[in-house]
Amino acid sequence: MTNKYELNATIKALKDLYTKEAELKEAISNQEAIIKEYLTKNNLETITLENGTATWKTVFGKTLNMKAFRQEYENIYQLFAVERVSKRFKVA
Numbered sequence: 365m366t367n368k369y370e371l372n373a374t375i376k377a378l379k380d381l382y383t384k385e386a387e388l389k390e391a392i393s394n395q396e397a398i399i400k401e402y403l404t405k406n407n408l409e410t411i412t413l414e415n416g417t418a419t420w421k422t423v424f425g426k427t428l429n430m431k432a433f434r435q436e437y438e439n440i441y442q443l444f445a446v447e448r449v450s451k452r453f454k455v456a
Contacts, residue, residue, distance in 0.1 A: 378455050 366374070399418045403411060409421040434441040 375455055382455070 399411075400420045403409065403418065403420040410417060410419045430441075
């Protein structure tokens with residue numbers, strides 16, 4: 365069984381990992397930006413090199429505007445609305 369001392373240490377470790385995660389996400393974003401800039405400047409969608417392939421292209425899709433749909437068709441929305449229950453975990 366975990367005691368409060370161990371739990372406190374676990375929370376500290378988790379917070380440290382969250383910080384490292386943020387740093388990694390920023391580093392990843394910076395590397396992606398370099399590749400995206402190269403592809404854009406060279407008018408390319410895809411490039412294949414020794415270490416892999418990078419693709420940066422426009423993708424089109426459609427989604428349902430739920431807010432507008434609900435306002436326009438409230439009765440139909442209520443027929444298909446499903447209630448979800450979830451738990452949220454947060455360490456601050």
